[in-house]
Amino acid sequence: MKEKSFTQKLENGPNLEDFIVGNYKEYDGKLKLEKGDKSRLRLPPWLKTQIPMGKNYSRIKSQLRQLKLSTVCEEARCPNIGECWGGDKHGTATATIMLMGDTCTRGCRFCSVKTSRTPLPLNPEEPINTATAITDWGLESNILVECLVPDFRGNENCIATIVDSNLDVFAHNIETVERLTPFVRDRRAEYRQSLNVLKAAKKCNPELITKSSIMLGLGETDEEVEQTMKDLREVGVGALTLGQYMQPTKRHLKVIEYVTPEKFKKWENLGNELGFLYTASGPLVRSSYKAGEFFLTNILKKRKSKHTENQ
Numbered sequence: 063m064k065e066k067s068f069t070q071k072l073e074n075g076p077n078l079e080d081f082i083v084g085n086y087k088e089y090d091g092k093l094k095l096e097k098g099d100k101s102r103l104r105l106p107p108w109l110k111t112q113i114p115m116g117k118n119y120s121r122i123k124s125q126l127r128q129l130k131l132s133t134v135c136e137e138a139r140c141p142n143i144g145e146c147w148g149g150d151k152h153g154t155a156t157a158t159i160m161l162m163g164d165t166c167t168r169g170c171r172f173c174s175v176k177t178s179r180t181p182l183p184l185n186p187e188e189p190i191n192t193a194t195a196i197t198d199w200g201l202e203s204n205i206l207v208e209c210l211v212p213d214f215r216g217n218e219n220c221i222a223t224i225v226d227s228n229l230d231v232f233a234h235n236i237e238t239v240e241r242l243t244p245f246v247r248d249r250r251a252e253y254r255q256s257l258n259v260l261k262a263a264k265k266c267n268p269e270l271i272t273k274s275s276i277m278l279g280l281g282e283t284d285e286e287v288e289q290t291m292k293d294l295r296e297v298g299v300g301a302l303t304l305g306q307y308m309q310p311t312k313r314h315l316k317v318i319e320y321v322t323p324e325k326f327k328k329w330e331n332l333g334n335e336l337g338f339l340y341t342a343s344g345p346l347v348r349s350s351y352k353a354g355e356f357f358l359t360n361i362l363k364k365r366k367s368k369h370t371e372n373q
Contacts, residue, residue: 094319102309106320108345109306119143122157125198129191132164133157134210137175139310140348158210159192168212168248172237172277174310206230206362208273210349213251213259221259225266230362231301232263233273235349236294239286246280246315261297269365271339271358273301275349278326280307281318287329291336300339301358304329305347321345 091104126133135143135157165181166173185191196205208231214220225232238246240253260272274294276287287304294302304326309317326343333341339361 093322095316103317103320108323109308109320125195126157129195130185131188131191131195132160134160134175137164139174159195161188161192163188168251170237170247170251171315172246172280172307172310174314206359208233208358210235211259213255215250216255216258218262221262222266225263225270229270231271231273231358232260233275233301233349234259234263235275236260236290237275238277238280239282239290240293241286242280242282246277257293257297260294260299264298268298271300271362272298273303273349273358274299275303275305277307278304278321278329279317279319280315288332291329291333295336295338302333302338302341302343303347303349304333304341304343306345 089106089108091106093103093106095101095103134140137160160175162184163181165176165178167177167179167181169177207229209224209227209229210233211221211224213234234256236253236256237243237251243251243253256274260274263270263272276290278287291302306321306326307315307317309315323345326345326347330341330343333343340358
């Protein structure tokens with residue numbers, strides 16, 4: 063039997079329903095905290111994921127430990143780690159490598175990544191170890207590169223350095239709506255500064271695909287989410303992901319609302335109306351959402367093919 067074409071794989075790829083567990087329409091638990099409510103919301107059924115396991119999961123974890131590499135998957139406690147590392151039924155196993163160590167110099171109130179003003183020195187072997195891991199994963203030679211970057215405090219020279227590295231996707235997450243930004247993110251991570259980072263990347267290379275992500279469930283209003291999406295489109299962002307914020311530890315911000323799958327579908331439809339190349343929106347969607355990468359890969363391959371034909 064011939065191998066399925068990429069288009070067929072895309073059409074048969076995962077959709078929103080694949081990431082929802084149980085019959086959520088019968089769930090009658092509380093989904094939103096009212097002002098002054100000090101309780102914690104109970105996790106709804108559509109956010110319950112399987113415990114990570116399997117041969118691929120164990121192999122990747124062992125390899126990363128041996129090479130002393132960190133991943134966003136582990137450090138940010140991504141709920142999809144079992145599916146991505148295990149491979150699941152949707153494709154090969156994947157992991158998102160976290161470069162420059164496992165410690166961040168910022169202290170965002172939603173993030174479980176370790177933070178320090180004076181992190182340990184960089185590992186000089188990390189570039190070689192990263193290349194070794196990628197080689198062992200058996201990736202094809204035409205690798206597509208997506209880089210999720212910080213805001214560099216708005217330094218356009220740093221942004222240009224990343225853009226000029228010839229990457230395929232420049233990603234920087236806006237994370238939340240403008241009103242909540244000072245309470246959710248590190249105080250140095252300003253909403254307008256993030257928009258300017260994405261705008262500057264497009265200015266350096268108008269053909270570059272830029273990408274961002276929004277967390278829902280922190281107390282934002284529908285009007286604020288819509289405005290954030292419009293702001294991202296205005297600075298040329300082509301790819302957008304929206305997912306549910308999930309409190310990683312008791313020290314982090316509480317979940318104010320568990321957004322329903324129907325509401326996530328509404329944001330996906332709005333994203334399509336606003337003209338994003340693709341909008342991945344669902345409870346368990348993260349910035350490195352697997353199903354969304356199918357679409358990005360397809361778009362990038364078509365672009366490269368067209369560029370080759372025109373030469």
